[in-house]
Amino acid sequence: MLRWAIVLLVIAIILAIIGFGGIISAFAEIAQVLFWIFLVLFVLALIFGRRLT
Template sequence: MLHYAAVFLVIALVAALLGFGGIAAGAAEIGKILFYIFLVIALVSLVVGLLRR
Protein backbone atom coordinates (compact mmCIF):
# COMPACT_ATOMS: atom_id res chain seq x y z
CA MET A 1 0.00 0.00 0.00
CA LEU A 2 2.82 2.37 0.84
CA HIS A 3 4.39 1.52 -2.50
CA TYR A 4 1.27 2.67 -4.35
CA ALA A 5 1.21 5.91 -2.39
CA ALA A 6 4.81 6.58 -3.44
CA VAL A 7 3.97 5.77 -7.07
CA PHE A 8 1.10 8.26 -7.08
CA LEU A 9 3.39 10.86 -5.49
CA VAL A 10 5.89 10.42 -8.34
CA ILE A 11 3.07 10.62 -10.91
CA ALA A 12 1.84 13.83 -9.29
CA LEU A 13 5.32 15.36 -9.34
CA VAL A 14 5.90 14.50 -13.00
CA ALA A 15 2.46 15.76 -14.00
CA ALA A 16 3.03 19.00 -12.10
CA LEU A 17 6.39 19.53 -13.80
CA LEU A 18 4.78 19.02 -17.20
CA GLY A 19 1.98 21.47 -16.43
CA PHE A 20 -0.93 19.07 -15.96
CA GLY A 21 -2.36 20.60 -12.80
CA GLY A 22 -5.58 18.62 -12.67
CA ILE A 23 -3.89 15.26 -13.09
CA ALA A 24 -1.25 16.21 -10.53
CA ALA A 25 -3.88 17.20 -7.98
CA GLY A 26 -5.83 13.99 -8.54
CA ALA A 27 -2.75 11.79 -8.24
CA ALA A 28 -1.62 13.62 -5.11
CA GLU A 29 -5.05 13.19 -3.54
CA ILE A 30 -5.07 9.46 -4.28
CA GLY A 31 -1.56 9.17 -2.87
CA LYS A 32 -2.58 10.91 0.35
CA ILE A 33 -5.62 8.68 0.77
CA LEU A 34 -3.52 5.54 0.26
CA PHE A 35 -0.92 6.79 2.73
CA TYR A 36 -3.54 7.40 5.41
CA ILE A 37 -5.05 3.96 4.82
CA PHE A 38 -1.55 2.50 5.21
CA LEU A 39 -1.07 4.36 8.50
CA VAL A 40 -4.36 3.09 9.90
CA ILE A 41 -3.59 -0.51 8.93
CA ALA A 42 -0.07 -0.26 10.37
CA LEU A 43 -1.37 1.13 13.68
CA VAL A 44 -4.07 -1.53 13.93
CA SER A 45 -1.48 -4.24 13.26
CA LEU A 46 0.80 -2.77 15.92
CA VAL A 47 -1.97 -2.66 18.53
CA VAL A 48 -3.14 -6.20 17.73
CA GLY A 49 0.44 -7.43 17.91
CA LEU A 50 0.95 -5.82 21.31
CA LEU A 51 -2.31 -7.24 22.66
CA ARG A 52 -1.40 -10.80 21.66
CA ARG A 53 1.63 -10.84 23.96
Protein backbone atom coordinates in the same frame (compact mmCIF):
# COMPACT_ATOMS: atom_id res chain seq x y z
CA MET B 1 -1.99 -4.53 4.01
CA LEU B 2 0.99 -2.45 5.04
CA ARG B 3 2.84 -3.53 1.90
CA TRP B 4 -0.06 -2.35 -0.30
CA ALA B 5 -0.25 0.96 1.54
CA ILE B 6 3.45 1.57 0.95
CA VAL B 7 3.29 0.56 -2.72
CA LEU B 8 0.29 2.76 -3.40
CA LEU B 9 1.82 5.69 -1.50
CA VAL B 10 4.93 5.44 -3.68
CA ILE B 11 2.75 5.36 -6.81
CA ALA B 12 0.88 8.45 -5.61
CA ILE B 13 4.15 10.29 -4.97
CA ILE B 14 5.44 9.39 -8.44
CA LEU B 15 2.20 10.62 -10.00
CA ALA B 16 2.48 13.80 -7.95
CA ILE B 17 5.99 14.45 -9.26
CA ILE B 18 4.82 13.89 -12.83
CA GLY B 19 1.72 16.02 -12.39
CA PHE B 20 3.27 18.87 -10.45
CA GLY B 21 6.21 19.02 -12.85
CA GLY B 22 3.89 20.22 -15.59
CA ILE B 23 4.42 17.19 -17.82
CA ILE B 24 0.75 16.22 -17.74
CA SER B 25 -1.46 18.66 -15.87
CA ALA B 26 -4.40 16.27 -15.61
CA PHE B 27 -2.36 13.97 -13.36
CA ALA B 28 -1.90 16.72 -10.76
CA GLU B 29 -5.43 16.52 -9.41
CA ILE B 30 -5.44 12.72 -9.52
CA ALA B 31 -2.10 12.61 -7.74
CA GLN B 32 -3.26 14.96 -5.00
CA VAL B 33 -6.33 12.84 -4.29
CA LEU B 34 -4.38 9.58 -4.42
CA PHE B 35 -1.63 10.97 -2.22
CA TRP B 36 -4.02 11.91 0.59
CA ILE B 37 -6.05 8.71 0.32
CA PHE B 38 -3.00 6.48 0.47
CA LEU B 39 -1.36 8.55 3.17
CA VAL B 40 -4.42 7.97 5.34
CA LEU B 41 -4.42 4.26 4.44
CA PHE B 42 -0.71 4.04 5.28
CA VAL B 43 -1.22 5.60 8.70
CA LEU B 44 -4.20 3.33 9.38
CA ALA B 45 -2.15 0.30 8.33
CA LEU B 46 0.60 1.33 10.73
CA ILE B 47 -1.84 1.77 13.60
CA PHE B 48 -3.90 -1.37 13.07
CA GLY B 49 -0.92 -3.45 11.95
CA ARG B 50 0.80 -2.92 15.28
CA ARG B 51 -2.31 -3.91 17.21
CA LEU B 52 -2.64 -7.24 15.39
CA THR B 53 0.93 -8.36 16.06
